[in-house]
Amino acid sequence: MKKAITAAAVMGVVALAASGCSASTPVQEGPIKIDFWHGYTEADGKVLNSLVDEFNASQDEVEITTSTKPWATLLDTALPALSSKTGPQLVALPAENVPVWASKGALHDLDDWYGAADSGADVLNESAVATGIVDGKNYAAPLSFTPLTMFYNTAMFTEAGVEVPTTWDEWVAAANALTIDENGDGTPEQYGLALQDHGTVGNGVWPSLFKSGGGDVVTTDGEVVIDSPENIATLSYWRDALAEGNFSPTGLAGADADGLFSAGKVAMTLAGPWMATVSESSNIDFGIAPLPAGPAGVKASALAVDLSITSQATEQEKAAVQTFLTWFYQKKNMITWSLASGWPPLTSEVTPDDVAENEVVSALTEQAPNGVALLPGVIPSTDVLTAMDTATQKALAGGDIASLLGAAQKEMESALAD
Template sequence: MTRKRLILGAGIAAAALVLAGCGSTESNSDEPLELTFWHGYTEADGDVLEQIVSDFNDSQDGIVIKTEVNPWAVIDDTLLPALSAGNGPDIVAMPAERLPVYADKGAFVSLDDFYADPANNASAVNDGAVEMITVNDTKYGVPTGFVPLAVYYNKALFEAAGITDAPATWDDWVEVAKQLTVDENGDGTPEQYGVVLPDHATVANGLWPALFYGNGGGIVDGGDTAVIDSPENAATLEFWRDAIVGDKISPTGVDGIGADELFSSGKAAMTVGGPWMVFIAADNDIDYGIAPIPAGPVEQASSAIGVSMAITEQEDAAKQAAAEKFFAYFLNDENSVTWSLGSGWPPLRSDIPADAVAENPTVAALTAQSAFAKPLLPGVVNSTDVLTAVDELTQRALAGEDIAALLAEAQTSIQSALDK
């Protein structure tokens, strides 16, 4: 999945969801039960998902799953109207931080019983991934991805600068980035940046939370309390503003997609991203390495982003059972490995041995980093407004505004979003 397709566009339609009016189509007893599955996977991950769906359809006679592929933003914009009109999907995949929004509106069925049955292969699903699909103590989804953000670096640029190791701490990160920043004509605008750290729309909004975590800060506590206005977060913003603006190791005013473009063109030696960076690097003939986000003053931490499947609430017990059968198939031993190797995401189940995915170096690297990954806004219903407030905070902080005032403003905005 590319980041461009992962980042969501417009918000949810304002109209209230009228699920009670959603009809269901009972299948003829002589015909297989047909389920529609919306997802936004379009790269190699899409190919492997389509193959798993095809294999599932071939594995039995009673269920046929038909996929419909749309950009993630389109799914986000059209799901509620489609469900209200009675022509929505039976299964839908979406970025996991969006799932609580729909669960809170009654769009998805509970999967607590699914997780309670050992036959469904869900008991060992990564705890952080499960946390992202849990809203008010109820599980509403089955993850298709849970991955820590990581540093992707251009090996050729590292070698040219005589740098042999990826940075391990924030101080190392800044020093390495300084060495890799090149301003050949001395005009104050580097031709090559040591790193690109976007200040808004940042890596599906996970970059700055990761930096806050590394210095002992945070954004939301317990799903309902804003904690953005803290001394730890103020120190984080001061540190990175000094490095980005003062030392010019990264451009300002750049969003996540712009960061990908700088890295892919060789104009930035390091960036922060997810598995999609593998495809970007390959498309641009960049020999890349993957390293953890360097440790902050307090801890080694990274944000983890995810994608999850859910079953829509359309009052059809047979379809729910059929969808759960597919979920169990998706999570079985063979498909857990097949999906991980093909998608580039770490295994969803913690009991998959490391050697089962060792042939894919990206998966192996990211799997090792999953131990210190923190899920992005787990269980937060109004995640869009929360992340928008973080974007505004970071962009204005790097533009030079007063950090203390910005944090107080963000605290009010985020708490207001949580209270809606």
């Protein structure tokens, strides 16, 4: 039997929305039908679809139909579909796409939902919410948000008698101790750390290091600060440490680091939840730990996907989607989502103990407060990240750090001015 209280709640929201519709906006008869496009194709997609089915079964007023598309396909086809009125009312977007879509007028804002006392939004992770804020308005609700984390090879740590590092100085010392160059030819057979210098996992390694060092890339007010003294100090610290210790290969992208760790060639790397599966399939005994703290603590850039209501939705459909959001963020649903998807929960109500049966999710839940949004609200994020990558890669290769960050500053300012 379907839950009458849920149906009543839906009817209340829908009636409120309908009362605000113009005379030219017809009120749908029967269930309000919502098309929902997302790009989750693995276990996360299965549990998301299952939760939508559970929501549909819980009441009679809203019916959501999911369509799973590869992310590239979704991003290529959704905007043209909206233009022809054949797109979805609800869409999952990688967070960096939210400001782009919002600037094109393709999204409804969610300020009324966030402001409603009974929406459930007050328990959401604030940093996760920040990924959907553009020009002071909320254009998204979080769907997945996981901070960059450190994976380490437990067997290598045990063999070397090294403790898991918690500060930058300990991190460098551990990386040096775990580096093995048996024949002394300058090319270690085992590296202590895979320090990515461009195309990093989730584009987040250097934003994390810069923020942990007290700096930033672009502030939430849109000010470019890549050439700050704090960032110069951070990049100098890591360039000097690497030059002295040779504890990481140079020229690494995120995929390169994943490959080295799964091949047992490196003791520590920075990655997301998928590295647990990769490590298990490669028979690597691994541990998970927060990024070691810099001078400003631990600020781990997060990989994020958001839920947005498209401009195709009527007021009635928008209200129906908001009802689903309130249902989705209930504690029991967050636990189900996290345990099956591998992503940490999105609300403060869920504790590590609630998801303890999945050790990876539990560890990531403990680290969730460390997460920070990557370039929230920045539209030309690709241009900004390209300029950052150029600076970090050339700096670690021996370039002049102040000059490189100064050039990146100008490129980013130009990109944001366009």
